[in-house]
Amino acid sequence: MELHESAFGFEIDRIVDEIEDRGCDKVGLQFPQGLKRRATTVVDTLEDRTDARFYVSGDPCYGACDLDEWLMRNTEILVHFGHSPIEDSKDVLYVKSRSDAPIEGITREATEELDASEPVCLVTTAQHSHVFEEARELLVDEGFEVVSSGGGNRLENEGQVLGCNYTSVVPEAPQVLYLGGGDFHPVGLAMDHPDKLLVVADPVNDKVHEVDGEKFIRQRYAEISRARDVDPDRWGVLLSTKIGQRREEIAQYILDNYDDTYLITMDEVTQDRLLHFDADAYVNTACPRITTDDGPRYNDPVLTRTEFEIAVGERDWDELSFDTFHGAW
Structure with missing residues (x-):
């Protein structure tokens, strides 16, 4: 089955261009757990468009910090899906996975749990970074002062958080709105900032809730x-x-x-x-x-x-x- 460029945000054209520009014969592919089920379809599509041989990592992958070093040693490039880079590397091509879950309804619902008289710090993950500005505008439209930060040098995007890095949280803001799916990042946010009101707007599971640090x-x-x-x-x-x-x-x-x-x-x-x-x-x-x-x-x-x-x-x-x-x- 062919994987179209727009499907799943896998940036097939970009990968093909990189393989051809480098003249790669051996290419490593690494997927996080939730995307491994798409691996064979990605390989089929890339094999149709290139002459390279593809090696898919079967080991667990927990983030951009968890690169398959065997593939890095034994292929000419490692294509790492689902995460943004935490450091530049000429041997790794990072391909983000973008969530297509709508955010307007869940963001407006989350404002009901926040205090409009206080600044709110907006944070999100790499999967939702492409709608960060949309979320900011929605909050401003609801009467909120929105603050954000670029965080440390392991964070590529404004307001981005990692499971091990929450430096994008503005210290002066008494409340944080996390836009993203699952509980993994909110738990880390709550532990790192137990003194702040933390509200989760989860567009993937369509729910809003607070987290007690x-x-x-x-x-x-x-x-x-x-x-x-x-x-x-x-x-x-x-x-x-x-x-x-x-x-x-x-x-x-x-x-x-x-x-x-x-x-x-x-x-x-x-x-x-x-x-x-x-x-x-x-x-x-x-x-x-x-x-x-x-x-x-x-x-x-x-x-x-x-x-x-x-x-x-x-x-x-x-x-x-x-x-x-x-x-x-």
């Missing part, structure tokens, strides 16, 4: 307390081998400054893999969402660097903050 902060306090109760003799320091999650400087700092810490490298952190080690607790220097989203499910405590320092008495409890990626790779 304090709920997630309490969960993190509970996990730190669990680590202190264990009083670990051995801490495993988890270092990701993923290109966009590898924070060696943080891992090395912990190893250099704290006794009974042991470096463990992993491409993906799972409970099954941790079971094989005799550490009593872990410090995660990879994606912070491994800690905040999955940590309580692990048999042993899994903490961020700041949470670890609270657990061992190097920081006060009121210094707890959400672990984010603010820099480049």
Whole structure:
């Protein structure tokens, strides 16, 4: 089945042009979980229009930080679908996936949960960045002062957020409107800014709701307390081998400054893999969402660097903050 250029936002013409300009014989294709079902159709379409051979990554893909390094080594270009770039790379072609869900109705509905007398910070994801200005105009039309920011250097678009980076939130704004689908990004927003009113306008699922940041902060306090109760003799320091999650400087700092810490490298952190080690607790220097989203499910405590320092008495409890990626790779 041929995939038309307009379908699913896969930018077929752009990919074909890049392959031809580079004279590529081997091309890697990487899709996030929700788009993998389209992979064979994309390959069929590209094979009809080029002479290249295509290699589709079957590994999980959690974001622009999670590039398939084997494909990067063994093909001439990696086409990464569904995310905007967090860093320029001549070997990676980023192809965004744009949501076609209408936003007008859900945005106007969300204003009923906001205070029109206060500024509102508008944020969204790469999938909805093409309608950011439309959403801003809708809010202004409803009488709101809208503020936004470009965020850090891992963020390509105005008002964009990542699961590990919420620097586009304007600190002075007392309320935030998140335009996007799912709960993944709102949970991170709530943890990073628990003092703000956070309203979600979800055009994908056609619903509006608030997110309570304090709920997630309490969960993190509970996990730190669990680590202190264990009083670990051995801490495993988890270092990701993923290109966009590898924070060696943080891992090395912990190893250099704290006794009974042991470096463990992993491409993906799972409970099954941790079971094989005799550490009593872990410090995660990879994606912070491994800690905040999955940590309580692990048999042993899994903490961020700041949470670890609270657990061992190097920081006060009121210094707890959400672990984010603010820099480049």
